Amino acid sequence: MSTLDSKIPPGPIDKKWTDHKGHIRIVAPANKRRIDIIVVGTGLAGGAAAASLAEMGYNVKAFCFQDSARRAHSIAAQGGINAAKNYQNDGDSTYRLFYDTVKGGDYRAREANVYRLAEVSANIIDQCVAQGVPFARDYGGLLDNRSFGGVQVSRTFYARGQTGQQLLLGAYSALMRQVGKGAVKMYDRHEMLDVVVVDGKARGIIARNLITGEIERHGAHAVLLCTGGYGNVFFLSTNAMGSNVTAAWKAHKRGAFFGNPCYTQIHPTCIPVSGTHQSKLTLMSESLRNDGRIWVPAKLEDAKAIREGKKKGSDIPESDRDYYLERRYPAFGNLVPRDVASRAAKERCDAGFGVNKTGEAVYLDFSAAIERYGKLEANVKKIDNPSKEKIIELGRAVVSEKYGNLFDMYENIVGENPYDHAMKIYPAVHYTMGGLWVDYNLQTTVPGLFALGEANFSDHGANRLGASALMQGLADGYFVIPYTVGDYLADDIRTGPIDTKRPEFDAAEKDVKDRINHFLNNKGTKPVDDFHRALGKVMWDKCGMARNAEGLKQAIQEIRAIREDFWQNVRVPGSGNAFNQELEKAGRVADFLELGELMCMDALDRNESCGGHFREEYAETDGPQKGEAKRDDENFAYVAAWEWLGEAGKAELHKEPLTFEEVKLTQRSYK
């Protein structure tokens, strides 16, 4: 087992980053012009990194598989971005944001990284405002905040329900500015299919031009992977259809350790699956939980009648409803963190209380909020003794003002008016906390290969808080990598351009071409999606919201069988020398089929429950916390970093012990 050096700088936590920046090496401006950097992915992390590095003077090549850099999936983030600005004067601080994040991550994140994240969070807001990001403002013209994800302060900056879009377009515009100057060469509709390692260092990539099918070699002195998360291993998730693990997985196979693959965030408020045709799931913003009450019928016969269409939610009297979050977690109620809310929904549905055809849905009900707002509004409008209808009418207007676009979106997808009928929701895969293991400098175990944003494992521990993903992506891209990459590149000022005719490039290109040819020449019968769906079902059932050793062992066997079947029986039509979306999918699913097994191995190995990883065997058995997750800090306070050993299912576990100097480890309680 090699030593995993996280390279955390010495000193007090609030001085580490400043001291580190002051002491690491930098590259002189004239030398930056001699250095090439490849950035894969153009979301918040990749877009911000590519723009920043180009502006500093490096030659940057940026890659994305989408048809434009602006379409990376960061764009779909709804709620907001956290920053410790304390504009609301509610006692927020860098330390508090740091503390909330470490606690929210169930004490499985690296303290020093999280502190740095909190530290640069305020800069992000300033940066984005300067770039022309239209954040929400109050009537005084100052930035507005809202509260989010169960923390006790209002530190979330937002742009209506489209914060991710606005932030990404900000980063994209910065990127396009550099493209216009020629400082960044943009390769859209290009997919990275391998990392090339020369003398132990990442020196380039192999990419496929998705339009012409051409396999291209690109050399660089450093490679940055900003390729997002791997939630699509579950087939159904809130990720975009194209979101994939391929870049990260190829890096893993070339020597980068994979950190905490089992940590998956399941978001509690998504629109339930409607049928086998389902291709993806849609998130309904967490903000709905501020006003909606979550419930299922208290009686099994009522739930059954609803499933069979004999009763409606509104037929169930108040006394026969089980507001299970309010019942189980009186202190936080409907605003418990995501992992807790999701598990509670699953628990009720597994017990037979689900409220749609599939039995996998709970109600998110706004009728109480409509009535409450209606009464307030009647007072405001000085209406004496308003009728019940009038109250509902007034209340609906208020709810519509706050959540109208979400309600419209719901009605559009489900075909049912959520003002008349309580919304039906169910948890869905949303974010992966795991990813490529990186040190404090965001460098993977392969020198010169860096991972940023959701693609790395670093800042969220076992559970991510709402509005923190955007923060991490931009922090890594704008404010961390521009410093830390220089320290690495300082050795490369005399290297000269990377020669892509070297045998390492030949070998990598051959691997890529062989695989493509296998798919195209395979005389199979089944489309790629068949295998992806089958994998997704195994992952969801056995490595989803709740896991157990037995199920995980079965899952590993099942995944192996699907993988074998895939390589023998997949059918990929068309040619490799043209636009071929089935071929793209095949490559991605092949990697998911290997990753899925590693996730199960990691989940099996982690004999505790923490954050998004809930092992049924490790729950409190009695006392007030009965049924809640039981962490084992003594044995599992470490990052699990897996090393590829040449074939799928063979991996060696390396541990990075997590030491907590600032935060005291306690059980998360939301009772």
Added chain:
Amino acid sequence: MGNMKLNLKIWRQKGPNDKGQMVTYPVNNVSEDMSFLEMLDVLNDDLVRKGEDPIAFDHDCREGICGSCSLFINGEAHGPGRLITTCQLHMRKFKDGDTIHVEPWRAEAFPVIKDLATDRGAFDRIQAAGGFVSVNTSGNLVDGNAVPIPKDDADKAFDAATCIGCGACVATCVNSSAMLFVAAKVSQFALLPQGRPEAKRRVQAMVEQMDKEGFGNCSNTGACEVECPKGISLEHIARMNREYLAASVTKE
């Protein structure tokens, strides 16, 4: 699976230089809960099983925000229905037995790559010409609250900024004009104090690039505003016209 039967007429084109033609595909077992793209998934699944080439179309987030999906359905960009993208269009908008025409965006500036997928790189080039605020990404900037921005201006800038760059405006416009897209970007920055210092330079550069790309001219028919999935207003085009006129007249 559902029980709707549909008759699809879909544009098939092997590559940029192929002539292309409409091809008819019957589809059965369509459920009204499917999205339009899921219905195409069903068709493609069937084509792959039969050993035929599936239909290429752009799509990614499938929740109406990435701007990838781009189908001209029954004569309208993103199909019937307002303020939605193709991925948000659901089959309950159609009836059993319907014939549905599906075509790619058609514009000289958006050449077809294959079938229903087009190259919208022109939008990126317009953005690169001036769609940004020239600030460095150092983070050593003034505080975000140092310059108050009137809420109305911030809201209007946001309305413009919600453009997803899908190209429905171009596809819809009888002249394949990109004015709504360009105006949304120009307008967003023109409304914010951070964007004012280079407002003149920006509008001129972006319009010049727009013209170079071969888009048509604006006839103010208002069709783009109607079909825009984000409801971007024509008001922004007027603002761009104003900005450009002022920039041209006062140019030294």
Added chain:
Amino acid sequence: MARSALLGSSLAKKYWMALTGLFLCIFLIAHLAGNLQLLDMSPEGQLKFNEYARFMTTFPPVKVVSYLLYASILFHAFDGFLLTIQNRKARPVKYAYEKPGANSDWYARQMALLGTLILVFLVIHMKHFWYEMHFGDLPMTVDKDGAPLKDLYTVVAAAFTQLWYVALYVVMMGVLAFHLLHGFASSFQSLGLNHPRYTPIIKNVGVFFAVIVPIFFALIPVWMFINA
């Protein structure tokens, strides 16, 4: 910028389209005001009209404005022609199935066609009256002072005794109405003159203008035909 932005760019073409269009709208009002005199078919009315016609063709400031007017018409047409060529080029492959009525008015999309019809009409119209007045062999009459005066009135009255000619005028005024229905408000939009409060007013004025002006223009030949 290679070319001056106020000449070459797509937006500049639209500014000129709008400016010349609005100038032509003003001319329409003036032209209509003069023509309404034709409704008075008494001998005094005829004399007044003929004197007005002489004034309009001889008074130097009016002549200057009229050259500006000819230039505007030609430029409006030429600019529209250039725009249309570009617009056609911007969509080389047409849609197989279109439903443009779902999002816009037909007359807004057919400004080039409507404009071309108006241009053809203008040629006929000017040949019959403007050309005759300037270069033709008009019947003569005398003014109040006994000086010779071209009798344009008689030419007009004679023309409007023909049913097909009256019908052509009425139909073409319909064409003009649709051209104005879009063009009036559109020119304000092209010039960037848009405001949440005033734009609805401009639109209403545009509709009023597009309906009233052509109706009055059409009224004249109809009236003269009936009362001939």
